[in-house]
Amino acid sequence: MTKSEFLCADIDDLKNTYDFIVIGSGLTGMTAAIQAKELGLDVIILEKLSNLGGNSMRASTGMNAVETLTQLNHHVVDSQESFYCDTLVGGKGSNDRTLLSYFVRHTESAIEWLAHHNIELDDITSTGGMSKKRAHRPSNASAIGSYLVKGLQKQIIARKIPLFNQTKVLSLLKTDGNVSGVAIEHPKGGKKLIKSKAVLIASGGFAHNYEMIAKLAPNLLNLPTTNHPGAMGDGIKLATSVGAKLIDMDKIQVHPTARQEAGHVYLIGEGLRGAGAILINHKGQRFVNEMSTRDTVTKAINDLHQDGVALVFDQEIRNAFKAVEFYDAMHLILSGNTLDELAEKLNVSSISFSETIRIWNNAQKSSKDVMFGRQTAMERGITKPPYYAIHIKPAIHYTMGGIKINSLTEVLDDKGEPIPGLFAAGEVTGGLHGDNRMGGNSIAETVVFGRQAGQQAAKLILKL
Template identity: 50%
Template sequence: MAKYVFQPNQIDDLKSAYDVVIVGSGATGLISAIQAAELGLKPVVFEKMDKLGGNSTRASSGMNAAETYVQLNHHVVDSFEDFYNDTYIGGGKQNNVELLKYFTSHAGLTIDWLKQHGIELEDLTITGAMNTTRTHRPNSQAPIGAYLVTSFLQIIEKMDIEVYNNVSVDKITRDDERITGVVISDGNGNQHQVAGKAVLLATGGFGANKELIGQYRKDLTSYRTTNQEGATGDGLKLATDVGAALVDMDQIQVHPTVQQDNDHAFLIGEAIRGEGAILVNTDGNRFVNELDTRQKVTDAINEQDTKHAYLILDAEVVDHAPAVRFYDSIGMVVHGQTIDELANNIDVDANNLAKTIETWNQAVVNHDDQFGRKTGMNRQLNHPDFMAIHIAPAVHYTMGGIKINHYTQVLNQDDQAINGLFAAGETSGGLHGNNRIGGNSIAETVVFGRQAGQRIFKYIQEQ
């Protein structure tokens, strides 16, 4: 079957006015465009990069949601309250509770909405700091991001929604009362004024902008990043130039498990740990609850003398986390038919590693006395061949961004909505507190992408 390839519009197709201008072609921007078009609006999507999809294409684990039909099909009983509590505690109780309440009570509805559009997330796994299995993913267990972005682009093509790549949004225009559109530059350097009754910023975070990171967290400027090169925080300047406030800008997440031995840093998703992988240091010993918050796992790795570690897994884990096969295909996975062989291949103490795996296998049957891990313990590591992936922490996600309310309206310094300006996804701040939980970023794009499309429709109706 041929791989689906979406063809963006040519700049000659560009019109002078649309109902809504959407800046960014990640999952948030694409979903909002679909939702807006379904409500009868005429949206346009602008993407500065050649490739569409932004960081969303790199999301791997899944999408969190509670009280879904999928969970009940898997005999998992969940609640909005438990989802809220796990995210609130995981975020250091620093989350914007208005955003969090909306998010946790609407994610389940988006699972239904996706299914109505032929996008089924029928399989479940678990991520760090969650106490319930609520991370939804395709039955194929394919990485969630590319699966969703491809699906959204197919819908956008059918709906004839205009999408332009290689287009930079230079500024947002406004009059005394409201936002009126944008000024863009096309790939040939020509500027165009595009009118819009509303503008949605869905430009993602700033995890690839070391200069901006350094303004808030100088301690992180030496870290590598999992972000694609376009994640430079452009939406933040566009928003502040028209009076928007920013929040939580110093809250920048470092992901603990990133393979970065080569030129490209590959995030090794939490689903692999959720399916039973463990972490060991260079002595071959476990040193942390692998499914604690990303912040705590990162801290534990950084406390090791070498500041790196190994994910240990086996053939059965791979059967439930097939992303490993991709990592293996590009040379990132070390193999061993026995524990001794694997230990030798990664240069750790074989006796220690054997004892660590034996203790882990006993913990799966009984309980984890060492580190109190309670989730992702469905299988022992006893199915050759055995595997290891070398990992270390890297900058991954920016929890801070543009200040919004749960209607996705952008707020100024006085917490007043800027008429006609909306923001959603990683470019906004406040939802995640001081630590984003795996599976919540994709959920955020769908929940607040839909909300943005709906609220923009309502705003335009009321003008």
């Protein structure tokens, strides 16, 4: 029996009525379901795919949060105001400021909530565009996505929350203007109607839907995507069918570091640069502040007009970012016992490459990157063999646009009024990130707004 089979309920056990229906089994959906269950609701999770976890399973770096004990334990003094400003600058000032304000004020309690559920994030690293170390992760530096998904799945089992996979939501039901359930289809159970008092859409974005991308950002059609095949925007279609407003739909993020290999696209997590890796061009030279925002790094790569670039690191950096072990298992990494050996494999000048590493190591030691102004993720140089490199290119990664919500996660219509009984959270929504999402914010968003959705559903139904 597989892990998914163990987690998933038998379709014959599906009831006709629940208090709260959650669409999507990623971090947002599981968080909301657990929070709502703890507050007394009868909850169900519906997942259209066989596999669970959605894009959450692919996240590798960390979960941004501020004013936490983890930060203090690592001698990082931070503030909500600084976090707010960094995110606003990264989003080019177009973020929904009400959502952003709620977000930055609730990341600390999100970390505490996870810890209360035996999910400890007691290490931190850096992400691009952040002025402080804020990306929380487990102490073994393992990939944040799978770590959180597995931790929350244990809570789903412990609380006996029914989770039905291979269950596609066909439409939302409405009664007297209120969303009152869903119509579903299951390969064995057929089509059914399930009534509820509230529904949460937590089904993720649309970065695998090239028909939508063609209409919204046709300039990106030549790029592959890091997203799983289920990221088709189904939740957005469900919401608009009952009058929901959409926002920022043309804002689609390209991640600068993805590896394409044998028809697969692998996200090379920002945490590798956060641990100290650098980027070099075909001349063996750095060309950008690697810890700039994703849009800035992507533009710098594109402006080279060459076939991708190389991400370079050493054994110490590898030890600090455990996702590298997965990259190695997938045969994505070049290695050399010396810089000259790695330069030869990269087909770059060994003289230029060695000089680049020398200059970078001096900058790292002095904490002064005169060439490109990098100020974060400089704790490690590139000094300990073996030396490694991964050939990378930009790829479509995240959709900043989606369903318009307020800070209560209520779905809003074209008049800005809540659609009664309908909530949404996570990547399926829009507004929080503005023009450009900052690395580490999406994972934090799933917990912060997932909890909020569970709380608000309970408040609606139980009159708390």
